[in-house]
Amino acid sequence: MTEFAFDVSIQDFETKVLQPAESVPVVVDFWAPWCEPCKVLKPLLEKLAEEYKGRFLLAMVNADENPELSQHFGVRSIPSVKVLFQGQLVDQFDGALPEGQIREFLDRFALPPAPGGDLRAEAAALVIEGKLEEALAKLVEASKIKPEDQAIQLDAVDVMMQLGRNDEAGQLLSGDYTQEADRANALRARLALSAGAADTAELEAKLATNPADHGVRLDLSRAYAAQARFREAMEAALEVVVRDRAFDEGAGRKALLTLFEALAGSDQYDDLIREFRRKMSAALN
Template sequence: MSQFSFDVSLADFEAQVLQASLQTPVVVDFWAPWCGPCQTLKPLLEKLAAEYRGRFLLAKVNSDENQELAAHFGVRSIPTVKVVYQGQLVDEFTGALPEGQLRAFLDRIALPGQAEAGLREQAAALVADGQLEAALAKLVEASQANPADQAVQLDAIDVLLQLGRSDEAAQLLSGEFKEEAERAQTLRARLALAQGAADPAPLEARLAAHPDDHACRLELAKAYAAHQRFREALEAALEVVRRDRFFGEGAGRQTLLDFFTALAGGQHDDLVREFRRKLSATLN
C-alpha cells in the first residue's frame, strides 16, 4: 500500500476516482478475495503504483462488496481494470497481464514523470540556445526513462532534422505515433523537404542570369528548405506567386502551402503566420 493506492467503495467513488481523475489517470482494479488471478494482479499494480509515484492512481474495488459499481462499469469477469481520466473511461483490460505487458499499458496512460518532464524542458531551453547536440542527449535520457512517450521521441526527431541527420530521423519516423499523429505528420513533411537536398549555389547563379525562370526559383526554394533556410525558402516561393500566380497551375502557392504544413506547430509558427499573411495579401 502507498499514498498512490487505496481501496474504494460506492460511497467514496466520486471523490476518490471521478474527482481525482480530473488531474491524474485513475486505474480502477475490480477484484475479489476468491479470485486467483486477482491475487497476482493486485499486488503487482500496487507495486507499480508506488514505483510510478503519482503518474497514475490505483483505486481497488472489491466487486463482491460493490456489485452496483461493477455492474455500472459492465464488469463481467475479474480481474477487470478500467482507466478513468478527466471523468471519462479511456482504456481497460481483463485478466492478469504479465509485468512487461502491464508496464506497457501503464506507460501508455500514465502522466509524464517529473524527471522526464524536466528533461524535456531542459532540452527545449538548449534548442532555443542553439545547443542541439546537448538537447538531443537530454531527450535520449528522457526517452530511456519512458520509452513509450511519443512526445519525447518526436522532440528528438525534430532535433535530428535540425542537425541534418535525416536518415536517423527517417528511421524513427517509420514507427506509429497514434497519440501524436498530427505532429508526426508535420515532421514527415519536414523530412520530405530535407531528403534529396540540392546545393542552392548553382540554382542561385542560374536564377541571377534568368530572373523569370520560375521553375528554377521553386527548385531554389526547396533547396533552401532542405538546408533549414526557411525564411529564404518562403520568400522564394512567394516571389513566384508575385511574378506569376498561375505558373505551373499555381505551383508557387502549393509550394508555400507544403512549407506551411512542414513548419506548423513549433518554433516556426510566427514565420508561418507572417507568410500566410503575405500570401493572402499577394493573392487579394
C-alpha cells in the first residue's frame, strides 16, 4: 500500500475515501480474492495510481469483507469500479478493461498534472533507459519550476551519483531535507559507500586463492558497492553470513544492513533489497 493506493473498509471509508474525495477524485475498486478478473485489474490500477502521482487516489474494497459498502454502491458483480469526487459518483465501470481504455477512463476526471510533475516522470523513464544525462537535464528543469520540491532535488542527486558526479551530489546533500529526511540519509549512506573504492580484480584474485578469507570478501563487497554493483556487493556480504555468521561480530550481516540503508528510498532497488532481506533471514534462521 502507498499514499496513492490503499485498502479501505467500512470502518475507515469516511476518512480514507469520502473526506479526500472532496478535493481529489477517488477510484473505489470492489474486488475479492477469488475473482480472476480482479487479479488482472487490481494490480493495473495500483500501477496507474503510482504513475498518476496523486492525480487520483485508489481505494480498494474487499467486497466479501464489506458487504454493506457493496450494497450501498449497488455492486452486483466484481470487479466493479466507482469514482467519487466532490460528494458525487462521477463515473464507473464493471469488469476488467484493457490498460488503454482504463487510461482513457482515468483521464476523464483525473486532476491536471502538477507543474514539474511530468518532467519528473519523464526523467524517471529516461533513467530506466539508461539516458542519465538527459534525465538530469529534465530534473534540473523540473526543479526550476518547483524549487521547493525536495523529492525532485534528491532524484537529481541520485542521477548524479549514477553518473559518478559524487562531489556535486555531496554538495547538494549537505543541505537540509526535512521533507525527505529518510531518503536523503539513504543517499548520504550510498555516497559514503563510494569512497575509497578498491581494485576489485585484485580482491577477486585474493579470494580465488583463499575463498575462506571473509575479510577480503567483505572488502570486495565494499568495492563492488563503490562501483554501484550492488547485487554483487550483497552477494559477497551474504556469502560471509552463510559461511560464518559470527565472523567479526556479525560483519557480514552488518554489511548487508548498510547496503539496505544506502539503497532505501530508490524504487529501482526495492526488489533487490526484498530479495536479499529474505536470503539473509533464511541464512540466519
